[in-house]
Amino acid sequence: MAAEKWVYMVTAQTPTNIAVIKYWGKRDEVRILPVNDSISVTLDPDHLCTVTTVAVSPSFDRDRMWLNGKEISLSGSRYQNCLREIRGRAGDVEDKEKGVKIEKKDWEKLHLHIASHNNFPTAAGLASSAAGFACLVFSLAKLMNVDEDPSHLSAIARQGSGSACRSLFGGFVKWEMGNKEDGSDSVAVQLADEKHWNDLVIIIAVVSSRQKETSSTSGMRESVETSLLLQHRAKEVVPKRTLQMEEAIKNRDFASFTQLSCADSNQFHAVCLDTSPPIFYMNDTSHRIISLVEKWNRSEGTPQVAYTFDAGPNAVLIARNRKVAIQLLQGLLYYFPPKSDTDMKSYVVGDNSILKEAGLDGANSVENLQPPPEIKDNIGSQDQKGEVSYFICTKPGRGPVVLPDQTQALLDPETGLPK
Numbered sequence: 462m463a464a465e466k467w468v469y470m471v472t473a474q475t476p477t478n479i480a481v482i483k484y485w486g487k488r489d490e491v492r493i494l495p496v497n498d499s500i501s502v503t504l505d506p507d508h509l510c511t512v513t514t515v516a517v518s519p520s521f522d523r524d525r526m527w528l529n530g531k532e533i534s535l536s537g538s539r540y541q542n543c544l545r546e547i548r549g550r551a552g553d554v555e556d557k558e559k560g561v562k563i564e565k566k567d568w569e570k571l572h573l574h575i576a577s578h579n580n581f582p583t584a585a586g587l588a589s590s591a592a593g594f595a596c597l598v599f600s601l602a603k604l605m606n607v608d609e610d611p612s613h614l615s616a617i618a619r620q621g622s623g624s625a626c627r628s629l630f631g632g633f634v635k636w637e638m639g640n641k642e643d644g645s646d647s648v649a650v651q652l653a654d655e656k657h658w659n660d661l662v663i664i665i666a667v668v669s670s671r672q673k674e675t676s677s678t679s680g681m682r683e684s685v686e687t688s689l690l691l692q693h694r695a696k697e698v699v700p701k702r703t704l705q706m707e708e709a710i711k712n713r714d715f716a717s718f719t720q721l722s723c724a725d726s727n728q729f730h731a732v733c734l735d736t737s738p739p740i741f742y743m744n745d746t747s748h749r750i751i752s753l754v755e756k757w758n759r760s761e762g763t764p765q766v767a768y769t770f771d772a773g774p775n776a777v778l779i780a781r782n783r784k785v786a787i788q789l790l791q792g793l794l795y796y797f798p799p800k801s802d803t804d805m806k807s808y809v810v811g812d813n814s815i816l817k818e819a820g821l822d823g824a825n826s827v828e829n830l831q832p833p834p835e836i837k838d839n840i841g842s843q844d845q846k847g848e849v850s851y852f853i854c855t856k857p858g859r860g861p862v863v864l865p866d867q868t869q870a871l872l873d874p875e876t877g878l879p880k
């Protein structure tokens with residue numbers, strides 16, 4: 462490796478994921494090993510994703526990272542653990558055209574520049590660390606020619622943030638808790654790809670919240686220390702539920718999928734209440750959305766929509782198909798209309814072609830909407846303006862990919878600095 466001026470880089474895109482069987486509680490805080498298995502749905506990266514560019518050059522004097530345009534410190538143990546693990550697996554890299562030749566042993570001395578960007582606002586309270594750490598590990602593995610399958614990479618991403626390990630795959634993913642002390646068997650595996658169950662439509666209600674929530678990391682630590690319900694959940698409930706959820710996904714059994722997802726979300730929030738001092742992640746709006754969905758599901762006789770809530774008030778609603786999603790959106794917009802100065806296209810984002818199908822793309826306004834008759838009069842009238850900041854319409858999506866188009870890179874190919 463001569464002292465040349467080259468900058469060698471890779472850009473990748475990684476999705477975020479939503480757990481339908483929740484991870485809540487660690488048995489090892491450093492290695493990030495969970496107390497139970499969890500299962501998630503990967504969300505379409507066209508609507509929610511992280512893009513990361515990683516670069517290496519003999520001219521870089523230290524590791525540096527920029528997140529959403531702002532330089533951040535890499536000194537935290539989670540970043541350091543990921544960087545150390547991935548460097549330890551680096552291989553030889555050669556790009557004759559660029560005059561790049563890096564031998565395995567060189568990686569210890571070479572420094573990295575990392576730029577990462579989320580295509581959704583961080584303030585939305587959507588799990589950005591999952592996509593972020595998954596993308597960091599995936600893009601570095603490509604840059605460094607790491608010869609490991611996605612499950613092995615998931616064990617590295619896990620050390621950045623637990624839920625990140627599930628973002629190494631598309632579709633439906635299980636994080637196996639494992640039982641080895643070193644965590645080598647605590648990995649994510651794909652249960653089914655995104656095409657397996659492509660009728661599903663996911664609508665996320667980004668719920669306005671005034672309070673700063675307890676972070677997942679400290680919330681789950683407090684639950685492990687104080688909640689007896691968490692112990693019961695991890696030992697007795699989740700092992701059975703995980704098997705049932707795997708079956709439900711395999712058979713595309715929406716009734717069972719809904720029953721399990723809703724029960725698991727509710728139990729996770731019950732564990733939060735059982736924590737001392739109690740943690741409140743959902744708010745009145747979240748509860749109103751649950752009532753709406755529960756009432757509708759019951760009146761239909763068979764479940765139409767599943768709900769799940771993470772460590773915040775946002776509702777993730779999974780509709781059994783597009784027709785149901787249109788009705789759901791109409792109901793949601795009836796009860797949670799946009800503020801008068803907000804236009805519909807910025808109130809429903811992501812795949813907003815659904816607006817047209819719901820008859821809401823043009824002059825038609827929400828004032829003309831009628832909710833499904835079954836849920837009418839249940840949750841009050843249209844006085845909830847502003848309770849929902851916006852809706853994101855999406856679907857199950859693919860896993861990480863390399864973006865070969867240089868124009869999508871976040872670092873300048875000459876300087877290795879943010880563009």
Ligand code: DP6
Nearest residue numbers: 480483484622623624677678771772
């Ligand atoms: C409620 O993965 O954010 O979203 O491992 O401490 O980084 P750390 O926690 P994190 O926790 C996610 C918790 C959850 C449930 C889930 O995604 O399974």
